[in-house]
Structure formats: structure tokens, C-alpha cells
Amino acid sequence: MPAITLPDGSVRPFDGPVTGTAVAEAIGPGLARAALIMKLDGKLVDMSTVVTADANIAFVTRRDEDALEMIRHDAAHVLAEAVQELFPGTQVTIGPSIENGFYYDFARNDPFTPEDFPAIEAKMKEIVARGAKFVRQEMDRDDAIAFFMAKGEKYKAQLIQDLPKDQTISLYSQGDWVDLCRGPHLRSTADVGMAFKLMKVAGAYWRGDHRNAMLSRIYGTAWRDQKELDAYLHQLEEAERRDHRRIGKDMGLFHIQEEAVGSVFWHPKGWKLYRTVETYMRRRLDSNGYQEVKTPQLVDRSLWEKSGHWENYRQNMFVAQVEDENKFLALKPMNCPCHIQIFRQGMRSYRELPLRMAEFGCCHRYEPSGALHGIMRVRQFTQDDAHIFCTEDQIASETARFIELLSSIYRDLGFPEFRIKFSDRPEARIGSDAEWDKAEGALREACAIAGVSFELNPGEGAFYGPKLEFVLRDAIGRDWQCGTLQVDPNLPERLDAEYVGEDGARHRPIMLHRAILGSFERFLGILIEQYAGRFPLWLAPVQAVVATIVSDADGYAEEVATAFRRAGLDVRTDLSNQKINAKVREHSLAHVPVLAVVGRNEAANRTVALRRLGSQAQEILPLAEAVARLKAEATPPDLRDAEGATEIA
RNA sequence: GCCGGCAUAGCUCAGCGGUAGAGCAACUGAUUCGUAAUCAGUAGGUCCACAGUUCGAUUCUGUGUGCCGGCACCA
Numbered sequence: 001m002p003a004i005t006l007p008d009g010s011v012r013p014f015d016g017p018v019t020g021t022a023v024a025e026a027i028g029p030g031l032a033r034a035a036l037i038m039k040l041d042g043k044l045v046d047m048s049t050v051v052t053a054d055a056n057i058a059f060v061t062r063r064d065e066d067a068l069e070m071i072r073h074d075a076a077h078v079l080a081e082a083v084q085e086l087f088p089g090t091q092v093t094i095g096p097s098i099e100n101g102f103y104y105d106f107a108r109n110d111p112f113t114p115e116d117f118p119a120i121e122a123k124m125k126e127i128v129a130r131g132a133k134f135v136r137q138e139m140d141r142d143d144a145i146a147f148f149m150a151k152g153e154k155y156k157a158q159l160i161q162d163l164p165k166d167q168t169i170s171l172y173s174q175g176d177w178v179d180l181c182r183g184p185h186l187r188s189t190a191d192v193g194m195a196f197k198l199m200k201v202a203g204a205y206w207r208g209d210h211r212n213a214m215l216s217r218i219y220g221t222a223w224r225d226q227k228e229l230d231a232y233l234h235q236l237e238e239a240e241r242r243d244h245r246r247i248g249k250d251m252g253l254f255h256i257q258e259e260a261v262g263s264v265f266w267h268p269k270g271w272k273l274y275r276t277v278e279t280y281m282r283r284r285l286d287s288n289g290y291q292e293v294k295t296p297q298l299v300d301r302s303l304w305e306k307s308g309h310w311e312n313y314r315q316n317m318f319v320a321q322v323e324d325e326n327k328f329l330a331l332k333p334m335n336c337p338c339h340i341q342i343f344r345q346g347m348r349s350y351r352e353l354p355l356r357m358a359e360f361g362c363c364h365r366y367e368p369s370g371a372l373h374g375i376m377r378v379r380q381f382t383q384d385d386a387h388i389f390c391t392e393d394q395i396a397s398e399t400a401r402f403i404e405l406l407s408s409i410y411r412d413l414g415f416p417e418f419r420i421k422f423s424d425r426p427e428a429r430i431g432s433d434a435e436w437d438k439a440e441g442a443l444r445e446a447c448a449i450a451g452v453s454f455e456l457n458p459g460e461g462a463f464y465g466p467k468l469e470f471v472l473r474d475a476i477g478r479d480w481q482c483g484t485l486q487v488d489p490n491l492p493e494r495l496d497a498e499y500v501g502e503d504g505a506r507h508r509p510i511m512l513h514r515a516i517l518g519s520f521e522r523f524l525g526i527l528i529e530q531y532a533g534r535f536p537l538w539l540a541p542v543q544a545v546v547a548t549i550v551s552d553a554d555g556y557a558e559e560v561a562t563a564f565r566r567a568g569l570d571v572r573t574d575l576s577n578q579k580i581n582a583k584v585r586e587h588s589l590a591h592v593p594v595l596a597v598v599g600r601n602e603a604a605n606r607t608v609a610l611r612r613l614g615s616q617a618q619e620i621l622p623l624a625e626a627v628a629r630l631k632a633e634a635t636p637p638d639l640r641d642a643e644g645a646t647e648i649a
Numbered sequence: 650g651c652c653g654g655c656a657u658a659g660c661u662c663a664g665c666g667g668u669a670g671a672g673c674a675a676c677u678g679a680u681u682c683g684u685a686a687u688c689a690g691u692a693g694g695u696c697c698a699c700a701g702u703u704c705g706a707u708u709c710u711g712u713g714u715g716c717c718g719g720c721a722c723c724a
Contacts, residue, residue, distance in 0.1 A: 200718055
């Protein structure tokens with residue numbers, strides 16, 4: 001006698017076991033038509049699921065967010081059926097829903113190409129139009145394996161083989177086509193709708209392991225209706241316009257060329273941006289108790305042998321050989337061993353701890369060719385690196401302090417939101433469980449003190465200690481690790497760093513590796529995308545252009561530019577023989593934040609007409625006032641008389 | 650590194666088995682104009698590199714390099 005409680009609190013009794021479909025029908029024909037799937041005591045299940053006991057049920061319709069994921073999951077099934085109909089002999093593997101869409105991995109000798117899409121999409125639409133019901137069937141494990149083996153689906157058989165012994169094996173069929181699937185599903189393929197599109201093909205390793213076979217993956221996007229799909233496609237186009245590689249070229253910020261793959265040629269404007277951020281960072285570090293150092297680029301192999309890098313990281317290192325001497329030097333892939341060399345000079349006391357040693361350290365890493373991406377992933381990059389030498393007891397407070405500094409800097413640079421991932425102990429690790437407990441506990445405590453939450457990234461810590469990763473998102477939704485903090489008791493041990501404690505004995509310090517931007521290259525790439533090249537005045541490489549309307553104003557324009565320049569602004573003049581319309585357009589496209597227009601009127605009255613990027617309004621101000629205003633606005637956030645400038649004591 | 654795609658003027662791109670074209674930018678001249686394109690003219694290319702097929706290759710084939718999208722990697 002199940003009594004069904006609905007979201008509005010009302011209760012409906014039923015005489016006996018009842019399917020979700022029947023419950024929906026009992027409530028009303030409209031709901032019965034709209035209900036795609038139901039939430040049974042909070043868990044999504046098929047509409048055909050039989051309810052035998054008292055339960056809470058909520059029906060999910062196309063309007064609900066939950067419907068999206070189901071539509072995408074089912075679209076993956078429809079894709080798989082379409083592919084197998086069109087390309088017999090193709091084996092299916094897995095096909096989940098993902099952010100914005102779905103994918104399906106197929107095993108096939110000839111990988112798919114985008115040219116196959118029109119046919120596959122047409123077939124998918126045909127399958128959706130057929131509207132075959134999704135039917136769930138449970139099968140005995142061995143039967144299921146035999147079933148898929150008989151169909152030549154070795155990957156599916158393998159999947160079942162590896163499922164836990166006690167797990168129910170369920171299959172879903174849509175017409176004649178059957179797939180191994182945990183479910184749940186919508187009612188029929190018709191519920192997928194037509195608002196989907198195949199996006200790209202890609203190779204992907206079976207089970208994400210590069211030792212396995214390469215499968216052919218097809219990515220698609222799917223939405224609740226055409227309007228949503230169109231909006232998404234439009235958003236993608238917009239995102240492409242923000243691409244830092246596009247903007248870097250258009251604004252003349254940097255370039256990369258074949259002779260120096262993975263290394264950036266910074267042009268004057270790009271370097272100006274770089275220097276503005278670097279100068280800002282240096283001020284923040286200086287006022288936060290860091291000591292800046294500079295260490296060598298080329299370091300003898302012997303140090304890398306001691307640090308362990310020669311053994312474990314060599315395939316990523318650029319090695320230089322000196323002709324006259326039988327020596328190998330390596331370009332440093334990281335700064336830590338060098339910083340320990342400075343720490344080791346002389347005798348250190350516990351009174352010096354925590355000792356915060358910072359370097360804008362240029363590192364080289366031979367990254368895999370396929371990993372390179374614009375200036376976001378390069379082979380030569382400069383980290384805003386620092387190492388905090390401290391005691392075990394200082395880890396939590398130093399980490400909390402670091403998170404606060406990082407948050408303040410991200411906020412200043414236009415990233416009020418960011419994600420934190422907490423990577424804890426991996427399988428392969430050194431150190432005792434007690435030591436790991438302590439280090440992980442300290443990072444947790446630090447997050448609590450700083451008032452930030454994190455997502456757990458289980459087992460992803462370094463072999464020597466746990467870490468926090470601070471993640472920012474680029475224009476098209478890819479996540480990039482920027483900031484990081486890692487607890488490391490290992491390297492001080494290997495490179496013999498020590499200090500004299502309060503007790504007069506020698507102790508090993510803990511080393512906290514930390515970076516806020518991560519690397520200038522990556523961070524600037526994200527910064528460019530964040531602002532789409534329309535930087536706030538203090539960051540903009542060219543801050544203002546003084547443009548004339550008539551050549552009679554040339555002299556005054558120079559005067560205005562000089563006044564701006566004296567106020568510390570990077571200003572250009574545009575005295576060219578063009579209409580003001582053309583000048584406005586040109587400098588707007590170049591993302592210059594302030595356009596100061598001067599014509600006969602301004603010259604006569606000693607005023608300027610200011611026009612802001614993105615606005616059509618103009619403001620006529622006396623020259624002195626314009627200078628004062630822009631100067632104030634161009635002041636970096638940490639130097640303004642606001643609360644944001646307060647430093648941690 | 651692996652799978653797929655791409656490589657033509659500074660940029661965005663078209664094109665073809667008979668050694669190349671547009672728009673924008675650049676340059677020259679005219680125009681002095683009030684807030685997102687003034688007009689006219691000129692110049693600009695080893696069609697990524699190497700090898701092969703061919704009477705002839707920028708075009709077809711192969712190899713390499715680089716880039717793009719994923720995957721793997723990311724101390």
C-alpha cells in the first residue's frame with residue numbers, strides 16, 4: 001500500500017505497487033506527458049520503476065536542470081546506436097554526459113573525422129524520431145559477459161568483468177540496440193530532442209591509460225531546446241574572441257615562433273603588461289615579509305643528482321654540455337634546490353623562521369609537444385616562486401597567511417572567484433602516516449583559518465607531501481592551476497638544510513613551495529582572456545591616446561600627452577590625417593581604455609574630451625582635472641588609500 | 650608522446666596539375682573633417698620544408714616541422 005508524498009507535501013495512497021508513469025498519470029495527463037524521469041527519495045530513477053513502499057517522489061520535466069544531464073547521457077546512447085548502424089564492426093566502450101554535452105569512445109580501426117558528422121547527426125535524428133522506449137533489463141554477470149562477447153563487444157565485456165562482484169548488471173535497450181548502462185534513462189529516445197550537435201573528434205586512451213589502445217572519441221553538445229543550443233554555440237564564438245592567442249596577436253602583445261617552440265617573444269606592449277604585474281607582485285611580496293633572491297639558470301648535474309631531479313625528472317630537463325670540460329649542466333626546471341643553497345649559507349637559527357625566500361625564477365621544462373598551449377603551457381616560464389622555510393608547527397599559520405595574500409592579489413587582478421583543490425597522500429609516497437596526518441591536518445586548518453573551502457583531489461599529492469592548488473578558468477572553460485602550495489619535508493632532507501633550534505640542537509626545516517600566479521606566462525594568458533584585452537587602466541599597456549580632430553590642435557595634443565606622461569601614464573598621440581570617427585574606431589579596436597579627443601574647442605579652452613572604451617559618452621574636462629583623475633584611476637589597487645591596500649601584519 | 654585536423658601576402662581567408670587572388674593593414678597622394686571605417690592610387694608571395702610521381706607540383710603521394718582540438722603528461 002504505498003503512500004506517495006509529492007514535493008508540495010500532499011500524499012497520495014495507492015492500492016499496490018505502482019510505476020512512476022502510473023503515479024504521474026494519476027496526478028494528471030499534463031504531468032504524465034511532461035515527466036521525463038523521477039526522483040524517488042532524492043534519487044533519479046526511470047519512470048518505469050515500480051514503487052512498492054511509501055516514498056517521496058518528484059517528477060523531473062524538461063524545465064528542470066536535472067533533465068539536462070539525462071538528455072546528454074541519452075544523447076550519448078543515441079550517438080552510439082547511430083555509429084553502430086552506420087559503421088558496422090565499431091565497438092562501443094563508454095559514453096558519459098559531461099559539462100555542456102557528452103562524448104562516446106569507440107574502438108575502430110579507422111578513426112572518425114568531422115566529415116562523418118553530417119551522416120551521424122542525420123542518423124541520430126532518425127533514431128530520436130523513432131522514439132524507441134528505453135527498457136531496463138537486469139542480467140546475471142556471466143550471462144552479460146557472454147552476451148557482449150557474442151556481439152564482439154570486448155570492451156563492454158571487460159567493463160563488466162571489472163565491476164564489483166555484487167553489483168547489479170543492468171542493460172538498457174532502445175529498440176534493437178542494447179548497451180550496458182547503470183541508468184537511469186528518459187522514457188524514450190524521443191525525449192532527447194533535436195537540440196544537439198556533434199562538435200569534435202579526438203583520440204582518447206582506453207581507460208585513460210596511455211599504455212592502452214587509442215579509441216576514437218566523438219564529442220557532442222546537447223540542450224533542452226534549440227534556443228539553448230544556439231545560445232551555447234554563440235557563447236563559444238564569443239569565447240573564441242577572448243582567446244589570448246587571438247588577442248595577443250591583435251594587440252601585438254607577444255608571439256611564438258618555430259625556432260623557439262614553447263618560449264615567448266614578448267613585444268613592447270605585452271612586456272609592459274608583464275612588468276606592471278611583476279612590479280605589483282614585487283610590492284606585495286616585499287610588504288609581506290618575503291626576501292627576493294636571484295639564482296643561476298644553469299646548474300651542474302651534481303646538484304640535480306643530490307636533489308633527485310636527475311633521476312626522476314631528467315626527461316623533462318634541458319641539459320647543456322660544455323665542450324671544453326667534461327661536464328653536464330642543466331637549465332633549472334625549478335628553483336627550490338637553488339633556494340636551499342642560499343638557505344645553507346651560514347648557520348640558520350630558529351629565530352629566522354619562517355624564512356620566506358622569493359624569486360621570479362625563470363625555469364625550463366621540456367614539456368610534451370602535445371601539452372603546449374599558447375602562453376599558458378610553455379617550456380620556458382617564470383614562476384612567482386617562493387619557498388617558506390619553517391617548522392612543522394608553522395605550516396598552518398604560514399599557509400593561512402599565504403591563502404589570504406593570494407586571495408587579495410587575485411581580487412586586485414580581477415579574479416574574486418577561484419577554486420581550491422586539496423591533493424592528499426598518493427599511493428606511492430614517502431614518510432609515515434603520522435607525518436602525513438600532520439601535514440594534511442595543517443593544510444585543512446589553514447583553509448579553515450582563511451575561511452576558504454576546497455574540493456578534495458584524492459591521492460593527487462606529491463610523493464613527499466600534500467598540496468593545495470588554486471585554479472582559474474580560461475575563456476572557454478578550461479581550468480588551469482595557477483597558485484599552489486606544497487608541503488615538502490623531503491628536499492630539505494636530501495639537500496641537508498638545517499637550523500639550530502631553541503634547544504641548541506640541529507633540526508630540519510619544512511619547506512613550503514608556493515606560487516600565486518604560478519607562472520607569469522600562464523597567468524597573463526588567463527588575465528588577457530578574463531578582460532578580453534580590455535584591461536583596467538592600471539594594467540593597460542597603452543593607457544590613453546590623444547587624438548586630434550584638426551591639425552590646428554596638434555600642438556595642444558602634444559601638450560596634453562606630455563601632461564599625461566608626467567602623471568606616469570603610457571600615452572600616445574594620434575595626429576594622423578584621418579577623421580575622428582576612424583581614430584575612435586581604430587583605438588577602440590586596439591582596446592585603449594581612454595581616448596582624449598582634442599579639437600579647436602579643447603585647444604582654445606585648455607580642456608580634453610575623454611571617451612572611455614566601451615562607452616559612447618564623452619566628458620569634457622579641464623586638462624588639470626583630467627590628469628588628476630586618470631592618475632588616480634591608474635594607481636595600482638594596492639597603492640590606493642582603500643582597505644584593499646592593507647597588508648597582513 | 651598518441652589520435653584527428655590544418656599550414657597560401659602583416660592579418661582573415663578564397664583558389665588551382667600549366668609557377669596565384671580578395672578584404673583589411675602598409676605605403677603614396679588628395680582631403681582638415683566633432684566621437685566605431687574619407688577617396689584614389691602603389692607595393693607586397695620560396696603557396697611551411699624536403700623527397701617522390703609527372704612534360705610540368707602551390708595543387709597529388711610520402712616524410713619532417715609547426716599550429717589547432719582532444720587524450721596522456723603537468724615537482
